[in-house]
Amino acid sequence: MKHILYILSILIITLSACEKEIEVDLPPSTPQLVVEASVNTYSPWLNYVFISNTIDYFKPDLSFNGVKGATVYITPGKIINNDTLFDKANRYTFADLSNLGNIPGLDSIGKSISGMYLNPLFRATANTSYLLEISLADGRVIAARTHIPPIVSIDSMKVRYDGIGETGKKNAYLSFWFNDGPEQNNYRMALRNNPDSVLFGWGNADSYRTFDDEFVNNGVIPLEFLRPFEGGDTLNIYFTSIGRKEFRFWQSFGRAANNGGPFATPGNVKSNIDGVIGSFTGYAVYFKRIIFDE
Amino acid sequence: MKISLKHIFIFLGSFLFVLNASAQKRFTISGYLNDKSTGESLIGATIKVNELKTGTATNSYGYYSLSLPQGNYTLVFSYLGFKTLSVPIILDKNTIINQKMEVQINESKEVVITGEREDKNVKSTGMSRMEITGQQVKNLPVIFGEPDVLKAITLLPGIKSGGEGSTGFYVRGGGPDQNLILMDEAVVYNPSHLFGFLSVFNTDAVKNIDVIKGGMPANYGGRLSSILNVNLREGNNQKYVVNGGVGLIASRLSAEGPIQKGRSSFLVAARRTYVDVLARPFLSDNLKGNSYYFYDINLKMNFNLGQKDKLFFSGYFGRDILNYQSPTNSSFHFDLGWGNSTATLRWNHVFNSKLFCNTSAVYNRYDLYNNLTAGSFGFNIRSGIQDWNVKNDYTWFINDKHQAKFGLNYTFHTFTPGILTGQASSIILDQEISKQYAHELAVYAMDEWRINQRFNLNAGLRAVFYDMVGPYTKKQYNADNLPTGVETSWKTNESIAFYPRLEPRAALTYLINEQSSVKASFTQTYQFIHLATTSGASFPVDLWVPSSQKVKPQLAYQYALGYFRNFDNNKWETSVEVYYKPMYNQIEFKPFSRLFFNQNLEEEMVFGQGLSYGLELFVKKKVGRTTGWIGYTLSKTTRQFDELNGGQAYFFRYDRTHDISVVISHTFNKKWSMNFVFVYGTGNAVTLPIARYAYRVGYNVEQNKPELTFIDVYGKINDYRLPAYHRADISFTYVANKTDKWESNWNFSIYNIYNRANPYFIYFLPDIDKLEVKAYMVYLFPILPSVAWNFKF
The missing domain is CATH 2.170.130.10 (TonB-dependent receptor, plug domain)
Structure with missing residues (x-):
């Protein structure tokens, strides 16, 4: 009996789910317009408007399906008598990267990519609203607004060194605290470990967190990283405050980006630009760099 | 018109009065039927009166009652798998016959299908x-x-x-x-x-x-x-018996026996998985802190307190426990536990030979806990549902034409959506989503009426009064899903949402002849509590939520029509049924809803309707060396929600156009028997992406390449069909020993004989090198032999 049980237990342990490749026939889809627009208080590399189209699911193409030939403006708002006014005289034109001349630091970027609209001279400030206007070559017009909230700063940080990791370096556990104000706040944090260049596009970061102050409002909120960093690492933290609609978009984006398996819930992101997929987000950035002990 | 309790009682009273008025003065034979060797009550056994070609069956407690005119009769007690008994009686007064029946020893006993009345x-x-x-x-x-x-x-x-x-x-x-x-x-x-x-x-x-x-x-x-x-056994009141089984992942052990021989008994049954114990020596050091197991325990006690009273106690406790210890971070630990606990105290009382009463007090609870510690963080989250329930059911054996049932059922529900306690650095967390409470009272009356030799009618009415009550505090949220700071509070027992509802029920049988009949039925049902789930399947973190001001009770009507025909002296049963079932106030959740610890869960819900209709064929062979059945269903099920799928109706995920099941049991001899199962079902309807786009774009300046995250665009809901599900299994049972003192058998099973890869889910993976997206289907169980050993002494 013991012998049988032993053999059988091995059988169970080696048993795991199997998988095989299958053919799935999906009908062709109509392309939809996708807009990713960002304005921020910290870096000109994070002010951009990316415009692309969706592609059929099984189309053998994993590139950015950019849309060229669009006219793109971003206008800062001014508050006059409790109304926000966007004056055309103050607007900035964002030009397709492939049409821009040489920009210091961006020399090496492939000019063949279309659909990335930039203006290296544009700067954004906290407590300001921005208007995005896009006119496409086919005549479609898209408009969206965002507001950059006040910057929230990280109050204190702590690093706990505990044990040696797989690469033989110290395990560095990071935690920090910040003071959440009485108003409702939404946060989005991007991390970049051992950066070797500027952060161009939020997608160039390594990891992200999107959260709000649902559980602790108007108090000190602690954040702790469960996975250790390595001794000697340099970590750039972009700790940002964003608006509620923008938060709702990035929250749904996070769920859409990590969606799979048997209990995946099919769903589409909560866009905050009418008529397209995507978001126009204004970021109030608090930047912090840490170098962990060797 | 507002219907009050008073109206209901007047209605029920007049209903019963009419029935009583038609009753005649006769004598009654009544009693319990039990298995002689174990004392277990026999449910659904038949009692026929040869001379009058009439009869009855025992109820779910094994009790029967028959009213007959004075005279000499032969009563025939029968139950499939038991020796049929003929008992002559002279009926000149009310008589109690508690009949003990003996198991029929023959080869077909091992494959007894049910204890149903033959026809x-x-x-x-x-x-x-x-x-x-x-x-x-x-x-x-x-x-x-x-x-x-x-x-x-x-x-x-x-x-x-x-x-x-x-x-x-x-x-x-x-x-x-x-x-x-x-x-x-x-x-x-x-x-x-x-x-x-x-x-x-x-x-x-x-x-x-x-x-x-x-x-x-x-x-x-x-x-x-x-x-x-699911009725549990009462335990053997004649002798002590131990039952057990050793399977691949779990073992079972149960003990039963008399507390006082012939009068009271107990049963204790327990089960535990041991994958965790078996796997431990094979796990690397990294995984040693992880384990998963479940166990459950059943306890039952049964007391005969004289001719008129029986008392039962039944209890269940079960737990699933999952422990996780991070291999890389010694301070990260995670426990998840969930399970049900139930306790039932049941009292059967025979007021007189015509009036049988069951009273039950029931407690049940489902709860989930989750402990998480990580560095200076420590959380404990709990959720669950708990009910206190009292039932009082009467069966009134009025005469040979009428059998009435009436009673009430009251439940007090407590919903715990989430309690969070813990510590994060210096901050003490203590948050609770307001608990919810609801009363649910149902009163019902029904009559099983033999109108004449051809027509039988079962008509009844159930009145339900649901009341969600305080204490409760509701936070108001705005369109951005943010609390507005406004709260509405209700005091203890203050009504928040009151739903009185009537559920008429009727079933009519027309006997064409002794072998065939046509039946029709109508059912109206309401449901006041709902499962919050986004997976379409049951999951430990799923929450039950009550009907409230916003969440209306679910409603369904069901119309069914069937033709029933038995062949070859009731050895073969066949039936064809069609049904039509519209459902209203159905609940779904918006995509990406967070169900767990969500203060504003109702905002994530959308409300719509459903429709199901179908045809079911059934052929069953009940006796002989070969028994079994074939079932076939042809059906269509849809859902329609204004806020989903552009308002268009879509297939229910588990819509199954064709569904076939074949079950065959065969006894070769006293030692060997075989069971075979084949199932086929149209594939589940699933939602698949139709397009994708690159988002959260960045540019890696050093490597001169874009950083892209691909996001799927989903099309119509449940517009794609997974491949069909089909599978055949076979098992052989070998009786190794069988004496009065010791019995053991081996069960050898082969699951999925022809190794069908049945879809569990589909996922997609981009292949960056080939610039392609590929589809993969995950399937769980290939051909899988297993063995179990069962014993009894």
């Missing part, structure tokens, strides 16, 4: 109702050597399985939360262990299983689609 299929008003015994479940081919009640019932027509890895079942287009699952009258809110691979019912303790999928009599209610009644 009950044709003659009773019951339709859309199926029974299966604990023994039969044990004989079916099994996976990992674990027999399972919920897997077995999905072999019946009209009851569909959610697939492997799911104990959720779907009755005539209803969701898994629309089934009332009762274990000895206690509600089981989450019937699964091991994330849905096995159910909570220990087959050693199960006596029989009764499924009602339509034509629901008025004494049942609370869920839209079905009632699954």
